[in-house]
Amino acid sequence: MTTIQPNDGDYKNLRSQDRPAEPSADLFVPQPLDATAREELAAPAPTFWKEAMERLFKNKGAVVSLVLLIILGAMALIGPSMNEFTYREQHIPHSNLPPKVAGLEWLGFDGKDVNGVDQYAQRGVETNYWFGTDEFGRDLWTRVWKGTQISLFIALVAAFLDLVIGVIYGGISAYYGGRIDNVMQRIIEILTGIPNLIVIILFILILEPGIRSIILAMIITGWVGMARVVRGQMLQLKGQEFVLASRTLGASDSRLMRKHLLPNVMGPIIVTVMFTIPTAIFFEAFLSFIGLGLQAPLASLGVLIEDGYDAIRSFPYKLLIPAVVISLVMICFNLLADGLRDALDPKMRK
Template sequence: MSNKELNLTKDMFAPAHIDPSKSEKIAKPSLNFWQDSWLRVRKNKGAVVSMIILVIMIIMAFVGPMITPYAYDTQNTKHNNLPPRIQGLENVHWLPFDGTLSRRDGTKYNAYEVRKVDEYYWFGTDNLGRDQFARVWKGTQVSLFIAFMAALIDMAIGVAYGAISGYLGGRTDSIMQRIIEIIVGIPNLIVVVLMILVLKPGIIPIIIALTITGWTSMARVVRAQVLKFKGQEFVLAAKTLGASDSSIIFKHMIPNMFGVIIINTMFSIPNAIFFEAFLSFIGLGLQEPHASLGTLVNAGFKSMIAFPYQMIIPSIMIALIMVCFNLVADGLRDALDPKMRD
């Protein structure tokens, strides 16, 4: 084909006009590490939805006991074992909030009408007539408090122990690692149960029991990071300028491993919630009238066949919290890992 048939002209081969003032213009805004990480987290829909659910649950853990007219520890035996009933949804029979229960022969009846109760209990009541709505959110508050405190203490002890062990090295590192191996070698459940039996059940004893062995994984991760950073240029430069060992560890090394620390802390929170629920379920958790999600599941398990809602609702709360924290931690791991940058 000729140039005329292809409609080619000399103007198509003219050099492009380049504006020198725009040659070094940066089209994309400059982002720091945390801004870039947040943009990467937003791409993970599961992590974003889990964050929203966790924020709602944390808010409700503090607001929930206040928006119901019943206190979590107030007993009213005349209203015991009432099923959930929500005003406005009581006539929607396919929802489990109409106040009905099933007899042994399979027939259903409205427990509120039979017992002539005019109040509304959104999550029902337990065997002592206490409002389950207030108790579930109070239990969520207590469980989250125990988990967050245990995770923060684990982080503080593990970061300090691992950083010192990895930085000093030699015989000190060897001795400190043998101590960790001894602690890890003892079954975690035995240590926690013994501590609960010695200190007696309560919020503070449970936190102490969870932190006795919980910090070891954080210490090992931080030690590995310190060993990796110890020979890098910024540490050698700090030594050359006369920085002290504590300054190098806590001002130069630890800020460079914030991502790893945050991720491990996020994973340790659901583990602490599960362990607290397990202790409460076997009777070593909080004692009456205090409530946690584990104690509510334990109390509901005893009457699961007749009143299943007493166990199902707190069980759903535990499952939601654990799944959401794991999804958020997974999203943060992908966002804060430099190797995952696209």
Template sequence: MTSSNHDITKDLFTLADLGDTAADKIAGESVSAWKDALRRFVTNKGAFISMIIIALIVFFAIVGPHFFGYDIDNQDVSRANLPPKISGLEWIPAFSGHENGVDVYKEKNVKTAYWFGTDQLGRDLWTRTWHGTQISLIIALIATLADVLIGVVYGGISGYFGGMTDNVMQRIIEIIAGIPNLVWIILLILIMQPGLLAITVAILATSWLSMARIVRGEMLKLKNQEFVLASRTLGASDRRIIFRHLIPNSIGMIIINTMFSVPSAIFFEAFLSFIGLGIRSPQSSLGSLINDGYQMLQIHPYQTLYPGIIISLLLICFNIMGDGLRDAFDPKLRR
């Protein structure tokens, strides 16, 4: 039984002096889906740090090749196989200019310090490494454009219209996907010279397939929703429904898949260059630099070290950032 001392009476309350408008006002901050995703992404330390590292690599890829004024094919055999040296940091063994206890710069009477050293032809590895990073980033950009401009449009049309259109378009995807990427590049090399153009065509031919399938699945899920029916009732065209309603509602999945396709494209280019089917000397890419350094690995391991570190950072950081974007856009996957 409730004691009389604890009875709830009208005297215990004070009426708030609020009008009808103030009573219905939402006190909390209104947060859009994009702003909420950005908040979750920024609080993901691994993804945010990865984004900063990628931004730094992009900066050095733009500025680095012009830092010392060397060209990528500037050769001088008198300075061949010089180890890394940074003036002022000679106390660090990795940047001392010494190799096997010998001051190679003094032995060859070289006054200029090469931060990443030189290769067997005397070319500056700092310049060649960051120029090779440019190639990898260009490949990443091409893969992104292929996903967005080809994969999204193709998958959106296939999933939205369905029926015979969907069947024909999906059979085309299956035929293209049935040919391995390596076969594609070999066929292209028979037609054109090995290089960036051949790799670009190979990526444009195949990299958008997974994006097309994902967007098609999203279209099949969304096209029967009420907001699509309302838009169609109001007289919206199929093009407007696809590009103004369905694809914007799939943008989170599109961004996530794009971020995961970028490291695959970078590795694809590096692999082709490593086996001699991609970028060839005197041009440089991270894959070709690793291949050149691999031939001198036991004698001069630094020639493989820096291109290997950069390509590893690119692959790891893009994957971690992709995980962060996935967690940010899908609340069910938040940690």
């Protein structure tokens, strides 16, 4: 088959509608020059932590939880000093008074007991106890916020010690590896093979119940989870190119861990710490509730809940108020930890 190629004469004889449209001059309009405009530079790329904070503050649940935790923490510090009572002071004539707050009677803070009797008017008490009193006449407002202060202190100290021990232990195990890693991981397996609650109870039974013994009991096995998180993250990082390049340039082991490895695992570490705090608060409250934690007249949320449980039918406010406080604290810490986990996840980056 022979193909016939059209020549220039044939192309000129084509109909006008078959010819390709020629661009007109009005399609090319030059951009007007603005002499006053200067060269615009692109903004610097946001850092990982800046993007993480932006994602965190877009999470409404995490933001509300953070605000509530700040308020609860402030009340734990200043609440016990907002009136003239101390958390140990007893006033037997004012025992078992229900809560009474001027202006909040419509919320139930009217000083009436379960039978509708105004205990303040009946006893001639002029002082208003905002959260009521216990069976010894101690002000529950002061005891609740003092108990929140003690519970938060125990949880924060235990979480901090878990952080230090877990990061050091897990970092050494992952970085050096080999026989050192095998021995250190066998120790962790032995500790995790024993139920955590049994270890804590046995340790407290050996020591006298108190703040120090509770903190020490919590950190016996509390650091294991942190150590495993740090080890797993460092095992992923220590073979990457930037670590090998730094080692080739002569960086020491301590510098590699401080400058390169630890900063890259800070996200999982922070999230683990945030989940550790409500767990420590729960353990302290549980131990105090079963009588192995703090003892009266010391106040903690667990002690107050245990006291309120014994009088729940006659004086429900004794249990309700500390239960609401500890629930708020634990829920807020968990929601904030969830928000931080999502914010620090590299997969969430745009």
